[in-house]
Amino acid sequence: MISVNQLTKVFGLTKAVDRVSFEVDKGQIIGFLGPNGAGKSTTLRMLTSYLPPTSGTATIAGYDIFHQADEVRQSLGYLPENVPLYMEMKVEEYLDFRGQLRRMERAHRRQRIDYVMERCWLNSVRRRTIGHLSKGFRQRVGLADALLHNPPVLILDEPTVGLDPNQIRETRKLIRELGGQHTVMLSTHILPEVEATCDRVIVIANGRIVAQGSPQDLLRSRRMAARVLVECRGPAREVESVLGRLSGVAQVELLPSSDDKNYVVAALKARDGYDLREEAARTVIQHGWPLRQIMLEHATLEEFFVQVTAQQATAEEAGQAA
């Protein structure tokens, strides 16, 4: 449904997007994950034919984004970042305007407007002015607009930013339901979001794809960046050396316990995504140190990106050396 081949966008001297290639099958929900400024929005803008690529090609539903821009625009619904809307218009009036712009015939337009209003929980604000609505409602208006002409492809740029937890859950549920019927591509910088909604994830950093796979793959590689925190009462130095000698441990760091000076926290970094929890617990108990807490601490997104990017850099160096 979406096919991207070596897409590149250069602004002045900076490469915002650098040779990005991927494929999305019909009905898939794909997450585009990356820190701010990674080139997510630029890529999406190229896919929507808003910006032309510097080089490379892409097709949406079989239409070339550059040469068949009109067909591309007809076959996709787009929710831009920050949801720009005409603030002075009323919700229904806006959707009607968008439908007319898409040349939907009157009866069909009415029917679709009713449908998307129902779908995006907008019925209560039908006749309200968009400028007076909360951020959450505006987001839904944008989503309703993207769905209006029932496009085969939906492109959503940060669809849950600025929503409260309830609205986030509802929006994610809606997106899940839309998958299957529509091919959905959404961008986000929130890791759990992709894990919750997407079939497949593409991680992008500095304009390049650094990882792709299922959310499970992502979870696995993310676990590799995780630490196990062991909090026990024992002699600090001995705890450090004993735990450091465990087979799967790459590195031990001692942290002070937050409330009790008798306790010590050892942060263990595992080698090769090895789950250290069982072994660490057994060892601590064998030594007779009272164990108060043991937990897996997930890497923050930044650490994860650093790790993934570093992995890619080493892989590239290895490739060049060979």
Next chain:
Amino acid sequence: MTTTTTPTSDTARPSSGDGPGLAGKLLRLLGIPLLVTMLLLVLAGEAPNARFVGFLATVFFFTLVVVGVLMLAAGQRAGVLARRELGSYFYSPIAYVALALFLMASGFLFQDDFEPGRPAALRTLLDWMVWLLVFIVPVLCMGLLAQEWSTGTIETLMTAPVRETDVVLGKFLGALGFFAVLIAPTVLYVLLLRLYARPDVGQIVSGYIGILLVGALFIAVGLFCSSLTRSQVVAAVSSIAVLFIITIAPWWASRSASTLGAFWRRLIDQGVYNRYTDFSRGVLDTGNVVFFVAFTAVFLFFTTKVLESRRWK
């Protein structure tokens, strides 16, 4: 994948059989004005001043025909955009302020035309109106595209299946529509004049045609300036500057034209105000009409290019 004909989703396809056909639309568009015109013509036969009413009716009819044809020729999308643009004016306080100021100023100007002994031709009002428009039209046009840039709505707009020309024509026609709303109440002065004198209808109509052409050119300039910036203030100030240079400055210079060389004198004659006064004197010169229409088209063309230029960056 070879795809040239059908989009994958049938609902995404624009509907060619949208409501009534072209003939139906033409009828709907022109039917009501036609009826009104016929009614006026019938009344004209009864009235003592048949020529006056008949003339008004004809002008009314032709204006509507021109607007209608423009809407159809511009394609539906520009029409949809124009309607939205016109509608959004009525939500904006700036438009009402401009409307009020314009009416107040034109009322003062009309006083001068309403003196006993003056020719009943509205020359003071129409001539000074051009000066007013130098300041009012930029304010009406400043948001047209600058606001789309600053709020980001240009992105939703340009990712809908519309072309740059649709957007520019739509905005232009929308603003022209509001301009008509702005000017329309001053037609009352003609009727008021009619109560006390025999106004020179030909001259007044020619003056209004001139005002419409000047308005169209000013709107095109305002739209162009608005396309260049995200800031509405910058858009307004720069288009006032441009309009000042093409309208008021040449008139100022023409007061001391005798001291200038032939080249400069010819250049000054191209000033908007100098060309406009032909209309208000009752001279409908095709050269002047072509001048306004051509420059309007040029500025609209530039605006389209500015919109397209985001593709070159």
